Amino acid sequence: MxxxxxxxxxxxxxxxxxxxxxxxxxxxxxxxxxxxxxxxxxxxxxxxxxxxxxxxxxxxxxxxxxxxxxxxxxxxxxxxxxxxxxxxxxxxxxxxxxxxxxxxxxxxxxxxxxxxxxxxxxxxxxxxxxxxxSGNYGGRPTKLDKTSREEVVTKFSAGLSKSQLAKEYGVSRATIMRIIKG
The missing domain is CATH 3.40.50.1390 (Resolvase, N-terminal catalytic domain)
Structure with missing residues (x-):
C-alpha cells in the first residue's frame, strides 16, 4: 500500500x-x-x-x-x-x-x-x-512588412535574382521564394 x-x-x-x-x-x-x-x-x-x-x-x-x-x-x-x-x-x-x-x-x-x-x-x-x-496569434514575427514583400515581388518580376533580393533585404533565399510563391 x-x-x-x-x-x-x-x-x-x-x-x-x-x-x-x-x-x-x-x-x-x-x-x-x-x-x-x-x-x-x-x-x-x-x-x-x-x-x-x-x-x-x-x-x-x-x-x-x-x-x-x-x-x-x-x-x-x-x-x-x-x-x-x-x-x-x-x-x-x-x-x-x-x-x-x-x-x-x-x-x-x-x-x-x-x-x-x-x-x-x-x-x-x-x-x-x-x-x-491583440492580433498576436504567436509565432515568429515576419522579417519583412507587407510593403517590403510587395517590393520583392515587383523587383523579382523586373529581373532581380532571388540571391540579390535576399542580400538586399537581409533574409534567406527560402524567404524570398516563399514571398514570390505568395
Whole structure:
C-alpha cells in the first residue's frame, strides 16, 4: 500500500516544484512527473509508466484532479483504470479520496472533473479572445512588412535574382521564394 504521486504541467515554462513539494509533504514514496503540453506523448508516457508501476491497494496522489488529463473523459477514464486495478486516488487540493466508495464520493469525482474541464475551457476561450483582440496569434514575427514583400515581388518580376533580393533585404533565399510563391 504505497503512496504514488503524479505531477503534470502543461508547458515547459511552467514550474513543477509546487506540485512536487505538495506530493512529498503527504508522503509520496515515488513521484511521476511530466512537463509537456497535454498533447505531447511524454504525458502519455509518464501516465502509462505510473499505471504500470502502481499495484492493487496503492494510492495515486495528485494536487488537483485535472492533472490526470486535459478533458473530463480523460480524467474519468484514468480514474476508472485505477479503480479497475484496485488503486485509489486522492486529489489534495480538492479533498477527494476514491477509497470512500459512497455514491456521494463518486458523484464528487465526476463533479470536480466537470468543473476542472469547464475551468480549462474558460481559460482557452479567454486566451483565444485575447489573441484575437491583440492580433498576436504567436509565432515568429515576419522579417519583412507587407510593403517590403510587395517590393520583392515587383523587383523579382523586373529581373532581380532571388540571391540579390535576399542580400538586399537581409533574409534567406527560402524567404524570398516563399514571398514570390505568395
Amino acid at each position: 504505497a503512496l504514488i504521486g503524479y505531477a503534470r504541467v502543461s508547458t515547459v515554462g511552467q514550474d513543477l516544484d509546487y506540485q512536487l513539494d505538495r506530493l512529498r509533504s503527504v508522503g509520496c514514496e515515488k513521484i511521476f512527473s511530466s512537463k509537456h503540453s497535454g498533447k505531447a506523448d511524454a504525458n502519455k508516457k509518464q501516465l502509462s509508466e505510473l499505471l504500470s508501476y502502481v499495484r492493487e491497494g496503492d494510492t495515486v496522489i495528485v494536487t488537483k484532479l485535472d492533472r490526470l488529463g486535459r478533458s473530463l473523459s480523460q480524467v474519468l477514464g484514468t480514474i476508472e483504470l485505477l479503480a479497475g486495478k484496485g488503486i485509489y486516488l486522492k486529489a489534495i487540493d480538492q479533498n477527494l479520496d476514491t477509497s470512500d466508495d459512497s455514491p456521494i464520493a463518486k458523484a464528487m469525482v465526476q463533479l470536480l472533473g466537470m468543473f476542472s474541464e469547464l475551468e480549462r475551457n474558460f481559460i482557452i476561450t479567454r486566451t483565444q479572445e485575447g489573441k484575437a483582440a
